[in-house]
Amino acid sequence: MRKLKLFGVCTSARGKESNTYYLMKQAFDALKDQNVEKEIVVASELNLKPCAHHYSVNAKACVHPCHITQMDKTDEMIKIYDGIINSDVVIFSTPIYWGNQSQLMQLIVERLNSLENMNSVHHKVVVKNKIGGLMILGHEDGYQHVAGNLMNFLTEMGLIFPPQAYAAWVGESTEDTKSDRGRLEKDETIVKIFSDLVENTVNFARTILECPECGHKFDYEHVSKKKLYK
Numbered sequence: 001m002r003k004l005k006l007f008g009v010c011t012s013a014r015g016k017e018s019n020t021y022y023l024m025k026q027a028f029d030a031l032k033d034q035n036v037e038k039e040i041v042v043a044s045e046l047n048l049k050p051c052a053h054h055y056s057v058n059a060k061a062c063v064h065p066c067h068i069t070q071m072d073k074t075d076e077m078i079k080i081y082d083g084i085i086n087s088d089v090v091i092f093s094t095p096i097y098w099g100n101q102s103q104l105m106q107l108i109v110e111r112l113n114s115l116e117n118m119n120s121v122h123h124k125v126v127v128k129n130k131i132g133g134l135m136i137l138g139h140e141d142g143y144q145h146v147a148g149n150l151m152n153f154l155t156e157m158g159l160i161f162p163p164q165a166y167a168a169w170v171g172e173s174t175e176d177t178k179s180d181r182g183r184l185e186k187d188e189t190i191v192k193i194f195s196d197l198v199e200n201t202v203n204f205a206r207t208i209l210e211c212p213e214c215g216h217k218f219d220y221e222h223v224s225k226k227k228l229y230k
């Protein structure tokens with residue numbers, strides 16, 4: 001059985017102090033499979049320049065490696081690009097802010113446009129044979145909207161989603177955010193929801209990418225034909 005690489009990106013602005021990171025770390029730690037190499041990148045610790053939106057000037061100018069990556073050596077988006085390209089399972093975690101993903105998650109989505117654009121405009125598949133998952137955390141509501149929004153982009157970028165591809169938790173509609181961490185720490189069922197997502201995506205990766213029983217090795221790419229009209 002080959003080793004799988006599980007890559008997580010935590011996009012809470014509060015970094016390692018955040019509830020989002022807490023749940024992601026607990027869930028990654030819960031996976032004891034020795035055949036899975038695990039890494040979590042904390043996006044708030046990286047120097048991530050916002051997308052320069054070359055696509056909007058000329059779709060062909062949006063490429064991988066992205067222009068910012070090529071020109072600005074202080075920019076650290078390469079850690080996320082390489083993390084995705086070199087992994088089998090990619091999980092993003094985000095808090096909910098006014099019904100949407102975090103600013104950092106949105107910045108990353110816009111920078112990842114270059115990976116998506118390699119397929120849709122340049123007809124070259126860069127992201128393939130990778131399973132995706134999402135962790136979404138709020139205090140009140142909005143996780144279905146965030147899940148739909150992110151899955152829309154990430155499937156276009158090339159990730160493959162298993163059934164039940166996201167884990168989410170929101171509290172009640174109160175202003176008592178202070179008690180959230182205590183609840184997350186005390187209630188094992190919440191951590192279980194998130195560790196189950198990790199297990200689900202890894203199991204799906206084993207089944208889809210490499211089926212040890214049947215000797216099958218998955219290798220699939222699809223070049224987008226959606227926008228071929230003149």
Ligand SMILES: Cc1cc2nc3c(=O)[nH]c(=O)nc-3n(C[C@H](O)[C@H](O)[C@H](O)COP(=O)(O)O)c2cc1C
Pocket residue numbers: 012013014017018019020021095096097098099100137138139140141142170171177180
């Ligand atoms: C500006 C702002 C807007 C928020 N909007 C929502 C929201 O729409 N829905 C929700 O469930 N929680 C909302 N929250 C609560 C956060 O999602 C929640 O506190 C979460 O745990 C924060 O994640 P963190 O611990 O990773 O920072 C909001 C918090 C902030 C700061």
